[in-house]
Amino acid sequence: MGPITKSEKFVQSKKGQWEKLHQILLTLNNKGFNSLAPEEISIFPRLYRLTCADLAEARTLRLSPDVLDYLNQLVGQAHKCLYSFPPLKKKELKDFFLEQLPEIMLKNWIFLLLAAFLFFGSYGTTYVIVSKNPTVAGLIVPQATLSQMEESYRAAIDEQRALSAKNFMVSFYIQNNISIAFASFALGILLGVGTIYILIYNGIVLGAITGYIFALGYGKNFIHFVTGHSVAELTGLILAGAAGLALGFSIIKATRYYRREWLGFQRRNIFTLVAAAGILIFMAAMIEGLISPSLIPYRYKAGAAILSVLLIIGYFFVWPLVYAKNTTKRYGDDRFY
Known part of the structure; x- marks a missing residue:
């Protein structure tokens, strides 16, 4: 040999x-x-x-x-x-919506709560300040944008304003919220700091715009426009923000490993939140384009908002708890930690 x-x-x-x-x-x-x-x-x-x-x-x-x-x-x-990230097959859609997404929601509740706090906290604070002193809005939002908002909401929607809304406001909100959602997620790669900045900044901007419109006395017209789509739209933004925070946390947690590979393991967790955000933003865009700027009576727009609230609460809050309770009985608590 x-x-x-x-x-x-x-x-x-x-x-x-x-x-x-x-x-x-x-x-x-x-x-x-x-x-x-x-x-x-x-x-x-x-x-x-x-x-x-x-x-x-x-x-x-x-x-x-x-x-x-x-x-x-x-x-x-x-x-x-x-x-x-393998595409979902048709037979897997049921498992995705009834099991995987509720499980991911529960596992990431802290990121969802933090994203909601950052956005709505900055939004609410700025709204209160600007509604009492509308001149502050000019320090936050360009005057040209404020003037366009004022023009758009000065009068109730009529046939001409419905067309104008479709030409300007719909495109503004769709582009704005898609860009916010994408930035909220993508900038999570900066250890989550970018996501935190985007959520707070856009909460301040939207709070300033809302407060300015209400300070001018056009709040009713504003509500008539945003009622139908705002619930789904803002929930989608929160989900995208939660995905960005989860991404940042994953990078920090991966210091013991190769970050790129570790993020490969976390893709299901993160991209499931992104997928849910995309679904909600798309749904909101459909409502925004077809219902919000139309001459449909307000009761129907309010009905769309109520239905959105019930569906979101039922699916994103109630169903995950029911799923967790049933799953815990079968497998124990480890699946959610």
Whole structure:
């Protein structure tokens, strides 16, 4: 029997590491992420990086095609598990809406509460200040925007103003809230500081606009326009903010691991909140474009608002508690911690 070659030594020294990564991938593919043990979660990103380096070295050593194919498949599967976000199949939609989303809501209640406090706290404070002293609004919002708002809400919606609202106000609110939602989530990458800034800043701006309109005596017209869509819209913004805060917290928590890989594990948690926010903002946009600027009697707009409130409370607050209670009876409390 001849001496062991450098290539053989390399394979023997790395074989245990590759097999461990292979076993983790089998568990992920067969049982899902939640079935991994804590030590497997912590070591998975490191094994992936080491195996990537091994693949590069194996190519340099010109190992056999079988070894190279094995490592290529191993690295490819690990990369997919870490960085891909598989689309929901039709048969999974029921589980997503009735199980996954309620579970994520409960796990992230502290981020939801904090996002709501930051936005509505700054909104309410600014509204009170500006409604008592409307000149303050000019220090926060450009005068051109205030003038346009004043013009839009000076009179009740008639046929001409309905068209004007569709041409200006609808596009303003849709673009504004989509940009806020995206920024609230994306800037969470700055350890959550960016999300906090966006929530507070936009709460101040919207509070100043609302307070200014009410100080001028146009509050009734303003309410008639925003009643139908505001509940869903603002709830969507809070969910996006919660996703940004969760993203920032995940980055801070990942100091022991490779951040990029750790965020790969957190993608389900974060992007589920983003998906819920997107659904609500889209629903609000439909109401805003079809109902809010129309000549439909106010009672129908109020009805849309009441229905939105009932659906949001029922789905985002009541149902998660019911789901948690039923799940706890079957599995215990660990699933929500």
